Amino acid sequence: MANVAGKHGLKWLIVTLFALFTGYLVVLMYAQGEVLFAALTLIVLSVGLVIFAQRRATAWRYVYPGLAGMALFVLFPLAATIAISFTNYSSTNQLTFERAQTVLLDRQYQAGERYNFNLWPQGNQWVLQLTADGKPGFLSEPFSFDDKNPQTLALKESAEAPQGERAMLRVVTQNRQALGLITATLPDGSSVRMSSLRQFSGTQPLYKLAADGSLTNQQTGTVYWPNDEVGFYQAKDANQQWSGERLSPGYTVSIGWKNFLRVMTDDGIQKPFIGIFIWTVVFALLTVILTTAVGMVLACLMQWEALKGRAVYRLLLILPYAVPAFISILIFKGLFNQSFGEINIMLNALFGLKPAWFSDPTLARSMLVVVNTWLGYPYMMILCMGLLKAIPDDLYEASALDGATTVQNFFRITLPLLLKPLAPLMIASFAFNFNNFVLIQLLTNGGPDRLGTTTPAGYTDLLVSYTWRIAFEGGGGQDFGLAAAIATLIFLLVGGLAVLNLKATRIKVD
Numbered sequence: 001m002a003n004v005a006g007k008h009g010l011k012w013l014i015v016t017l018f019a020l021f022t023g024y025l026v027v028l029m030y031a032q033g034e035v036l037f038a039a040l041t042l043i044v045l046s047v048g049l050v051i052f053a054q055r056r057a058t059a060w061r062y063v064y065p066g067l068a069g070m071a072l073f074v075l076f077p078l079a080a081t082i083a084i085s086f087t088n089y090s091s092t093n094q095l096t097f098e099r100a101q102t103v104l105l106d107r108q109y110q111a112g113e114r115y116n117f118n119l120w121p122q123g124n125q126w127v128l129q130l131t132a133d134g135k136p137g138f139l140s141e142p143f144s145f146d147d148k149n150p151q152t153l154a155l156k157e158s159a160e161a162p163q164g165e166r167a168m169l170r171v172v173t174q175n176r177q178a179l180g181l182i183t184a185t186l187p188d189g190s191s192v193r194m195s196s197l198r199q200f201s202g203t204q205p206l207y208k209l210a211a212d213g214s215l216t217n218q219q220t221g222t223v224y225w226p227n228d229e230v231g232f233y234q235a236k237d238a239n240q241q242w243s244g245e246r247l248s249p250g251y252t253v254s255i256g257w258k259n260f261l262r263v264m265t266d267d268g269i270q271k272p273f274i275g276i277f278i279w280t281v282v283f284a285l286l287t288v289i290l291t292t293a294v295g296m297v298l299a300c301l302m303q304w305e306a307l308k309g310r311a312v313y314r315l316l317l318i319l320p321y322a323v324p325a326f327i328s329i330l331i332f333k334g335l336f337n338q339s340f341g342e343i344n345i346m347l348n349a350l351f352g353l354k355p356a357w358f359s360d361p362t363l364a365r366s367m368l369v370v371v372n373t374w375l376g377y378p379y380m381m382i383l384c385m386g387l388l389k390a391i392p393d394d395l396y397e398a399s400a401l402d403g404a405t406t407v408q409n410f411f412r413i414t415l416p417l418l419l420k421p422l423a424p425l426m427i428a429s430f431a432f433n434f435n436n437f438v439l440i441q442l443l444t445n446g447g448p449d450r451l452g453t454t455t456p457a458g459y460t461d462l463l464v465s466y467t468w469r470i471a472f473e474g475g476g477g478q479d480f481g482l483a484a485a486i487a488t489l490i491f492l493l494v495g496g497l498a499v500l501n502l503k504a505t506r507i508k509v510d
Contacts, residue, residue: 015052025041091480093231097251097253110195113190114201115130119167120162140153145179152184155187210223230250233250263486284431287433292422300410319378320377321379336367343357361459364444364459368444372436375439395413399413440465
């Protein structure tokens with residue numbers, strides 16, 4: 001009895017410690033401003049604690065880790081992506097309104113007297129000296145560099161320089177961050193801060209916050225108001241209309257369906273999007289058809305009893321599947337090089353041709369299909385070799401009695417019996433190649449580029465690589481909101497393919 005009570009007490013001790021640790025993590029995340037992550041962590045771990053603490057929920061202990069993993073790594077990123085697609089989130093609009101306002105209010109401009117400064121060693125510490133033409137100098141008390149915490153030094157008037165050798169510019173450069181946190185207070189009460197590697201000067205806040213939320217530039221007198229339609233502090237003209245003058249950084253705001261409407265209405269996005277979508281479907285279809293055809297034919301050859309050395313051939317044909325895909329892609333990139341690639345060297349020697357594989361859209365797409373067929377046929381060949389074993393020999397013996405040829409056997413017996421079990425795998429292969437980012441990124445990087453587009457787009461881009469380029473290569477600012485909208489559309493398309501896959505495998509979707 002005491003042993004059972006001890007185990008029970010140990011269990012609750014572990015649960016309590018885990019709950020305290022969880023609470024600490026949630027508080028840390030909330031303190032850092034990550035409210036969404038804090039709430040998600042609190043919900044997931046609280047449910048986990050309840051399940052593992054209750055004896056009645058024993059059955060859920062085996063299911064919950066998988067559900068929690070799906071929530072954290074699938075549903076949450078998906079929900080976050082969809083949420084971002086309804087905002088103007090980009091490289092210029094990454095901050096919250098409060099954070100963007102704080103950054104602008106922290107900006108300073110030089111005002112008042114400028115002083116040259118020197119550093120003098122004082123044991124393990126330093127003395128700051130400020131000097132100006134025609135005026136006496138000022139000295140600080142000894143201090144130590146601190147590159148994390150601000151310091152305020154009270155300076156006293158002194159015409160004499162400290163003893164020792166003045167610090168070189170290298171010392172100033174190495175401790176620039178710590179010097180930038182120093183505020184030097186002069187005897188008259190004014191303050192100066194480091195403005196360059198050789199000077200301290202008086203600074204004042206560049207912007208002043210008014211009661212109505214506007215910011216006034218204290219140098220020019222220009223007033224800026226927050227424009228929640230675009231997520232920037234923006235000036236107004238004489239007619240109280242928004243002008244083109246904006247303050248950076250901007251802040252993130254909800255813009256509704258504008259990103260999705262841009263995909264549908266902006267010619268600079270719509271035309272490449274439609275073209276890339278069509279090419280993505282064609283690329284995935286061609287890849288599935290060619291890899292299945294090549295793999296099926298080779299699998300039938302490997303089952304041919306009269307073929308000698310089948311084991312060696314089988315090993316050689318499976319080798320492309322054993323080599324990591326990125327290595328094969330980089331090798332093919334060298335082989336297709338227009339000037340030095342072995343493929344063009346052979347074509348030039350035989351036919352006098354040197355195709356521009358990477359600059360001609362049709363050739364670049366053909367190259368992608370060829371390379372992807374090479375990478376994908378071993379998988380289909382292995383599958384077909386296994387499925388061929390399941391076809392009864394009686395069917396072939398019966399067809400032989402009827403005088404059927406090898407070609408007739410293939411199209412009337414082998415192909416129909418292989419296609420039915422292969423159908424779900426072919427749909428899965430289509431979905432995979434629909435998002436084959438690695439091949440595009442390593443082989444062509446989406447090129448050759450399309451001209452006259454609002455967003456970066458290439459003739460060999462798939463939707464997934466097009467989305468990546470919008471998110472990380474946008475010339476006018478990385479547009480994560482638009483990229484998220486396109487990613488959401490891709491999710492819907494791939495989700496539809498998943499439903500087709502489930503129906504093809506006769507799994508009820510309800």
